[in-house]
Amino acid sequence: MKFFYGILVFILIWWVLSFLINSLFILPSPYTVGKVFFEIIQTKTLWNALASSIYKGLIALILTLFLGFVIGFFMGICDVCFELLRPILTVFQSVPVISWLVLVIFLWGIGIKGPIAITVLSLLPNTTFAVAYGVKNTDKSLIEMAKVYNVSKKKIIKDLYLGSVVPFILTALEVVSGNLWKVIFVSEYLCGKNGIGVQIAWARQYVDIPKVYALTIFAVILGILSERLSKLFVKIFLKDWEYGN
Amino acid sequence: MVIKLESIKKSFGNLKVLENISFSLEAREKLVLLGPSGCGKTTLLRIIAGLENYEGILIKKFRKLGYVFQEPRTIPWKTIYKNLKFVEENDEKIKNVLKTMKIYDFKDYLPNKLSGGMKQRVNLSRALVTEPDLLLLDEPFASLDIHIKWSIINDLVNEWKNRNFSIIMVTHDIKEAILLGDRILVLSNRPAKIIKEYIISKKTNEEKLTREIINLWNVSG
Numbered sequence: 513m514k515f516f517y518g519i520l521v522f523i524l525i526w527w528v529l530s531f532l533i534n535s536l537f538i539l540p541s542p543y544t545v546g547k548v549f550f551e552i553i554q555t556k557t558l559w560n561a562l563a564s565s566i567y568k569g570l571i572a573l574i575l576t577l578f579l580g581f582v583i584g585f586f587m588g589i590c591d592v593c594f595e596l597l598r599p600i601l602t603v604f605q606s607v608p609v610i611s612w613l614v615l616v617i618f619l620w621g622i623g624i625k626g627p628i629a630i631t632v633l634s635l636l637p638n639t640t641f642a643v644a645y646g647v648k649n650t651d652k653s654l655i656e657m658a659k660v661y662n663v664s665k666k667k668i669i670k671d672l673y674l675g676s677v678v679p680f681i682l683t684a685l686e687v688v689s690g691n692l693w694k695v696i697f698v699s700e701y702l703c704g705k706n707g708i709g710v711q712i713a714w715a716r717q718y719v720d721i722p723k724v725y726a727l728t729i730f731a732v733i734l735g736i737l738s739e740r741l742s743k744l745f746v747k748i749f750l751k752d753w754e755y756g757n
Numbered sequence: 758m759v760i761k762l763e764s765i766k767k768s769f770g771n772l773k774v775l776e777n778i779s780f781s782l783e784a785r786e787k788l789v790l791l792g793p794s795g796c797g798k799t800t801l802l803r804i805i806a807g808l809e810n811y812e813g814i815l816i817k818k819f820r821k822l823g824y825v826f827q828e829p830r831t832i833p834w835k836t837i838y839k840n841l842k843f844v845e846e847n848d849e850k851i852k853n854v855l856k857t858m859k860i861y862d863f864k865d866y867l868p869n870k871l872s873g874g875m876k877q878r879v880n881l882s883r884a885l886v887t888e889p890d891l892l893l894l895d896e897p898f899a900s901l902d903i904h905i906k907w908s909i910i911n912d913l914v915n916e917w918k919n920r921n922f923s924i925i926m927v928t929h930d931i932k933e934a935i936l937l938g939d940r941i942l943v944l945s946n947r948p949a950k951i952i953k954e955y956i957i958s959k960k961t962n963e964e965k966l967t968r969e970i971i972n973l974w975n976v977s978g
């Protein structure tokens with residue numbers, strides 16, 4: 513209930529500010545934006561754009577988690593790999609989206625590949641580090657126990673290392689899903705052919721500010737929904753992953 | 758003979774932990790290494806298990822080893838059954854040992870849902886399920902209530918009677934040593950060396966032996 517009161521307060525402040533600023537180009541009123549919002553959600557264009565963004569988002573998410581897991585796992589079990597890859601990933605972590613843009617536009621031009629590549633490159637370092645630290649944090653006493661009982665390496669990797677890394681992957685998933693849409697929309701805006709980001713870019717091109725705001729609200733709703741969903745998924749999955757002897 | 762140690766020495770940097778430890782263990786023998794806290798008992802057990810390097814000669818003639826750690830070392834995200842499955846594939850063996858150790862009804866529980874005594878029963882079950890020739894016990898009952906301790910030791914001894922394995926247990930608890938051991942090797946303070954050997958029989962006077970061992974530790978510093 514408090515959440516809805518918070519939204520009401522937010523709309524009220526927005527209303528007051530838009531009344532004071534009194535400029536459609538800077539801050540249109542909630543009513544104007546709301547009207548546009550309900551108009552655009554009835555158009556096929558928006559849902560096509562949304563489908564395109566979700567498609568890119570899911571591919572980027574799967575690629576990020578897969579690559580992050582593979583690279584992070586090797587960084588976790590191999591100290592030399594960790595030290596060799598850490599600087600590269602740290603650099604990747606700090607590269608602004610705009611710099612990747614130049615690279616992907618030269619490589620693939622405008623299209624679907626660019627936003628996916630930018631998203632993966634932006635989210636990969638955090639995911640990889642999360643997995644690497646997860647593997648590094650594997651309880652050494654359990655590894656020792658496995659050694660005493662001559663447990664096979666395959667089983668140690670599957671049952672101990674992978675088991676230890678699951679909570680870290682899920683936490684990474686939570687963080688990634690929070691940032692995923694932001695990066696997708698920005699990269700679509702910069703080098704996409706279709707998607708919510710492209711819709712925002714067109715609205716800006718036509719100086720349709722209420723539409724920019726309406727699309728932003730749509731993006732925010734999508735972001736919150738996906739974050740809530742991933743949190744729920746993580747909570748359910750981690751229920752049996754309780755630690756501590 | 759199951760195992761023989763000759764002049765085993767161990768140091769961590771400048772810290773001498775073990776000094777000229779020599780003994781051997783026969784099949785189906787229950788040997789207790791009794792020493793004061795921090796004297797290097799666990800290190801000795803870890804050497805036998807192949808977890809530490811050492812100086813000296815160690816002849817191992819056992820095929821399979823079971824190790825009951827001081828702390829349960831269970832995999833937190835796996836049920837009790839799956840914890841045993843991690844070390845032994847045979848489901849029948851797992852079921853039997855869980856029944857013998859009286860934790861079969863808890864097989865689908867996660868370790869953190871169990872009490873300390875139960876966890877140690879899991880620890881012991883995991884060691885027994887592999888059907889070891891040699892069972893190492895590292896003060897496994899140290900943190901348990903006396904009645905739980907006695908009950909687990911009783912189950913262990915019953916299991917030992919039915920199977921064919923030898924036991925080396927390290928402890929600082931004299932009563933525990935007398936209760937479980939056929940033979941007790943008394944270790945001195947660090948660096949640990951064997952200062953006395955006792956053979957335990959029904960005639961052993963527990964009180965007298967306890968006094969003797971305490972005196973030995975006092976004299977050895």
